Each structure stands twice: as structure tokens, then as C-alpha cells.
Amino acid sequence: MLNTLDVAVLVVVGVALLVRLATLPVLVRAQAATRRRALAAAGADPAGGARGGTGATIGELTVGLLTAVGVLAVLRAWSSVLFEGLGRSFDVYNARYLTIVSHLPLHSARTWYITSFVVCLLLWLLLWCLTQRNLWTVGMPPRLWRSGRARAQVAGLLALRAVLAVFLLPVGLIVAALVFQAVAMAASRRARPVGAEAVRAEEARVAQTAQALPASPYPYVPTAPARAPYVPPQTPYAPPQAPYVPTQFGQPAPPVPAAPAAPPVLPRPPVGSPLGAHEPRTIGGYQLLGRIGSGGMGTVYLAQRQGSATQVALKTINLELLDDADLLRRFQRESEVLAMVPGAYTARVLDTGVDSGRPYLAMELLDGRPLDAHLREQGPIRSAEALRALALALAVALSGVHRLGLVHRDLKPANIMLTTAGPRLLDFGIAAIVDGTRLTATGGGPGTLTYMAPEQFGEERVGTAADVWAWACCVVCAAHGASPFAATNTGAVIRRIVETGPEPAALAAVQALDPALAAVVTRALAMAPEQRPADGTALLAALAAAQPTAPDPAAVHDQITRGWQTLAL
Structure with a gap:
């Protein structure tokens, strides 16, 4: 038969469980905020500092505080003896109060008191560690949990919780905290994507839906x-009139009979x-x-x-x-x-x-085709909105790359894929850590000649400003059809890069479409690296400042999407 102490513990567990389940949305938002902060601290996600994290965290702390006050109030109202035994921090002498309500000998009550406290404390700390591991690993970048920063942060918070539990927290609250943590651990195992992970999850969902649609007769792979350089098809074929739909590789399908009034459907080219x-x-x-x-x-x-x-x-x-x-x-x-x-x-x-x-x-x-192939087949981009969308998307990509301490070192049209969802930056094969550590095979070239910055021809250290230079060359190439430093031979290319400067007609092509963008491109082609935007983040800031009305940073993605829709792929 249950005694008064057993009933009190069950009441504490029941109250904590009801409160936790009722406030589960607050817990989920707080966990998402923790994951965003982890991504932002690691520089792995530009959206890591998304709004809402502070409010969710404060809400979770408020729920915990109110639950603690409620549990202690229940214990005090129920029995002053129970409050003395469970409503105060751990002390072996508190076991004497439990003998009154449990009808146990003092030594038995002391053993029950110490054992219950130690078991609840260890379980609480274990579940908290498992919860943190899930938040840092489920849907997060690989090996983020293994970083020294993550381990040090978790170890420090674990030690702080242990000290608080032993010296400050009432024993009854340890039981309630154990219930809270069990629910939190279960929720963390099904954590939703956050930041750029959420964007990618939505793109994957859209792509999966698109796969159910009839495939375009001309998928590009x-x-x-x-x-390796891009190799165009031996036999060119006309681009599709319908918008591109993300497609996957597969066995060539037989021609589909068309209606009498429609043109015949051509077989897919080999992939x-x-x-x-x-x-x-x-x-x-x-x-x-x-x-x-x-x-x-x-x-x-x-x-x-x-x-x-x-x-x-x-x-x-x-x-x-x-x-x-x-x-x-x-x-x-x-x-x-x-x-x-x-x-x-x-x-x-x-x-x-x-x-x-x-x-x-x-x-x-990815669906789509590289920028250099698009320029060969359809010519330069003539839409100002599409050109700005390309420039912004590449700047966003470089911002994320540079935040990780990387330099791409080979940004060129062949490494820019034009997909239905927007431009995608490819080939980090010769990327290097900013400290100079090379990640490629010995003897690998430092980049493509007509997109290399002046400092890449000398002995000085190559940094993120070299990617900004290449970004400007790619934007000019998209509007003009060729690099602003293209020439008839290698010597002429190098002289133009380190001495004479870009081809005026090439810069004029950008100026004719978007004067504000042309101003940023001109600055990014400054001979001295310190006179250019320092990295992708500074480049984004320069693009925003060059517009008549600076856009809200949160609206950059929408601006890219709208502008990209004006480009005929």
C-alpha cells in the first residue's frame, strides 16, 4: 500500500508531466533556437541567427521556473513535513522528516533518500547529455558534435547542472526535472531542420513532388x-519551351506519341x-x-x-x-x-x-547546365533582374564559404550551375583553408587564368578577396559573354590583369543593364585586394548599399527567386 511519501512523489511526477506536455510547443521552439545558435557559432549556416530564438529560450526558462514554484507550493500546502524533506536541497539530515510520513526506520529512510537522489540526479544528467547530442547531430552538419567547442560547452553546462543539483535545487525538483528532461530527449530525436537545412528540406520536398510530373524531353545532366572542362553535346538540340523541372538520371525513355497538332517529341539525348x-x-x-x-x-x-x-x-x-x-x-x-x-x-x-x-x-x-554552356548556346544574359539575381546568389554562396575560413580559388562560369531553383556554386576541389593549407593534389593549378586575381600571380597569400575578384569577372562574363580579361594569348591575359585592366566594352555591358551593380563590379576589380570588398559578407553589404532602396536581408532570397524567373533557361 502506498504511503504518503510515495503519493507525494507520484503527484510531483504527474504535475511535471502534465505541464511539460501542455508546453511542448515552447520546448520545440527552444530546441530549434539552440540548434540555430550552434549553426551560427560554427559558421555553418548564414541563417543561424534567425529571429525568435531569444523569445523561445526565455519562454522555456519561464515554464521551468513556474513549474518549480508550483511543485514547491503543492508540497508546502500538502504537508510541512513533506516540504522539509523534498522541498529543500540535498541534506542527509532531511531523511528524518521522511520517517514521519513513510513510517520507516531512520537508517532505512536515509538509505532511500540518498539512493533516490543519486539515481534521479544521474538519470537527469544522462538524459540531458543525450538531448544535447541529438540537438547537435540530428539534421546538423557532420562532425559538428565532435568539435572541441561543442564538447567543452556541454561539459561545462553538465558540471554546472550537477553543482546546482547537489547544493541548491530542492530534491523534489530533481524528480520534476527528470520528467521534463525525458520529454525533451524524446522531442530532440525528432528535431526539425533549421536555418538553411530547413530551406534544403523544402527544396527536397518540392523536387520529390516534381519527379511525379512528366519529365522534360531535354533533361540536362x-x-x-x-x-574537368564542360563538354557540350555533339549534336545540339533546341531548348525546351516549358520551364525546367528538376529531373534525375534514368534510362532513356521511348518517344511519346504527340497529338496531331503538336510537334513530335524528340528522344532524350544520351546522358x-x-x-x-x-x-x-x-x-x-x-x-x-x-x-x-x-x-x-x-x-x-x-x-x-x-x-x-x-x-x-x-x-x-x-x-x-x-x-x-x-x-x-x-x-x-x-x-x-x-x-x-x-x-x-x-x-x-x-x-x-x-x-x-x-x-x-x-x-x-542538380538540374540545369553550367553558365559557360548557357552563354555558348543562348548568348549573354539580357535581363537586368536575372543578372542581379545571379550576382546576389553567388555573393550569398561566397559569404557562407568564407565564414568557414575557405577560399574557393576557382570561381568561373564552368563552376556555376544554372538550375531551376537558382544558381549553384560548384567545385570546391581546389579550395584552401585561409591559413594556406591546400586540399588538392600536388601540382593542381591555382585557378582559371582569365578569372584569377593579380595577387595569384605573385608570392603573396591568396585570400577571400581573390574570390570577390572572380565573382566580378563571372558577372561581367554573364552580361558580356566573355571574361573582361580575355585576350588572344596567355601573356596578353596576364598583362591585362596586372597592368592595363578590364576590357571597357565588357564593363559597359553590365553598366547598360544595371548601373548600381556595375559600380560594385568595378570596385571588386580593384588591383589591390584591400580596395575590394573583403569577402562574401562585405560583397553582400556592398550590393545592398548600391541599390536605391536597400533590401531587408531576409528578402534577399525572394529577390533572387523573382529575378531568376525572368531568365529563360
């Missing part, structure tokens, strides 16, 4: 690996290349469907995870290079860095791993 007899059929749980391209270091395959309909671009090191330990370390380092790059207007890393000693990197498969 990447035909080159990370560092990718078939696998050779010596090539594997699976890597890391992915079934290889074809070869997208190959280079001196690795090969990029069209792949599909077994049991899934989603197709990816899977990059792996060539077999003959697997004995190069230094190369394997660089590939692993590159994979870790790429996994941290924000998904806003960049190609997203989906998975990394090692299969039988062979490392691989799975990235999202």
Missing part, C-alpha cells in the same frame, strides 16, 4: 567531373557514360548507374542509394591512387570541409564514407 568492365557496381551502399566524368585524381559517378529513388553524384578516388596516403588524407579533409559548406546556392554534400579503403563523397544531383 552534368557531363564533367569536378575539375553520362556506361560503366566499364573494370569499374565497380556499388560503392558504400550506392549502386553506380553510369560515369559522369573522370579526372586525374578521381571519378564522378551517377549513383543511387540501394532502396532509395534519390540519385546523387558520387565522387571517389581512382583505384591506382589508393596507396597514396597523403592523397587519401587530403580527400578526407576535403570531404569534411565540403560537408560544412552551407547549402544556400551551393551544391550540397549528402554523405561521405569509406568503402573497403576507398573514400567517397555523395553530392546532390
